[in-house]
Amino acid sequence: MARRHCQALSCCLVVVLLFILASSSSASTLEHMCKYVATTRKDIGYDYCIKFFQANKTSAAADNRGLGVIATQISRAAASDTLKRIDTLLASEKDKKIHARLSDCRVLYSAAVNLLEVAANLNAVVSDTYTCENGFRVLGVTSPLAAEDARFLKDCSIALIITSTFW
Ligand SMILES: *[C@@H]1O[C@H](CO)[C@@H](O)[C@H](O)[C@H]1NC(C)=O
Numbered sequence: 001m002a003r004r005h006c007q008a009l010s011c012c013l014v015v016v017l018l019f020i021l022a023s024s025s026s027a028s029t030l031e032h033m034c035k036y037v038a039t040t041r042k043d044i045g046y047d048y049c050i051k052f053f054q055a056n057k058t059s060a061a062a063d064n065r066g067l068g069v070i071a072t073q074i075s076r077a078a079a080s081d082t083l084k085r086i087d088t089l090l091a092s093e094k095d096k097k098i099h100a101r102l103s104d105c106r107v108l109y110s111a112a113v114n115l116l117e118v119a120a121n122l123n124a125v126v127s128d129t130y131t132c133e134n135g136f137r138v139l140g141v142t143s144p145l146a147a148e149d150a151r152f153l154k155d156c157s158i159a160l161i162i163t164s165t166f167w
Contacts, residue, residue: 030050030053030059030060030062030067031050033049033064033067034046034049034050034053037049052071052074053067053070053071053074055074055077056070056073056074058070065123065126065127065130068123069120069123069124072116072119072120072123073120075112075116076112076113076116076117076120079109079112079113079116080113082109083106083109083110083113086102086105086106086109087106089102090102090103090106126153129149129152129153130153132145132149133145133146133149
C-alpha cells in the first residue's frame with residue numbers, strides 16, 4: 001500500500017515539473033494543458049488531468065503559469081495530507097518491517113512537500129522574469145536586460161530539470 005503511494009507521488013512530481021517547464025508558452029487553457037499532459041504521459045491521461053485540476057476552481061480560467069502554480073499547490077496539499085496519514089499509521093503499527101517501510105515513505109513525502117515548495121517558488125521567480133521582460137515589450141523598446149533575463153530563465157530551467165532528476 002505504502003509503496004504504491006510513493007510511486008504515485010513521484011509520477012505526480014514529474015507532472016508538476018513538466019507543467020512548470022511547459023509554462024514558458026503562455027495563453028493556453030486547462031484543456032490545452034491537459035491534452036499536452038495526455039500526449040506526454042499516456043499513463044495519466046486527459047480525464048485524470050481535468051479531475052486533478054477540479055480541486056481548484058480558479059484553474060478553469062488560469063493560464064499555463066497559473067496552472068503550474070495550482071498544480072504544485074494541489075500536490076503539496078495532497079503530500080501534506082499523506083504525511084499526516086503516515087504519522088497516524090506509524091503510531092499504531094506493530095510490525096517492524098511495515099514500520100520501516102512507512103518510515104521510508106515518510107522521508108519521501110517530507111521531501112516532496114519541501115520540493116513542491118521550492119518548485120512553486122522557482123515558478124514564481126520565472127514568472128516575475130517574464131513580467132520584467134513584458135514591461136519593455138509593452139513600451140515597444142528592446143529590454144536592456146534581455147540577455148540577463150534569458151540567461152536567468154535558462155538557469156532556472158536547469159535548476160528545475162535537476163530537481164526533477166531527484167525523482
Ligand atoms: C486556487 O489557486 C489560487 C491561485 O494559485 C490560489 O490563490 C488559491 O488559494 C487556490 N485555492 C485553493 C482552494 O487551494
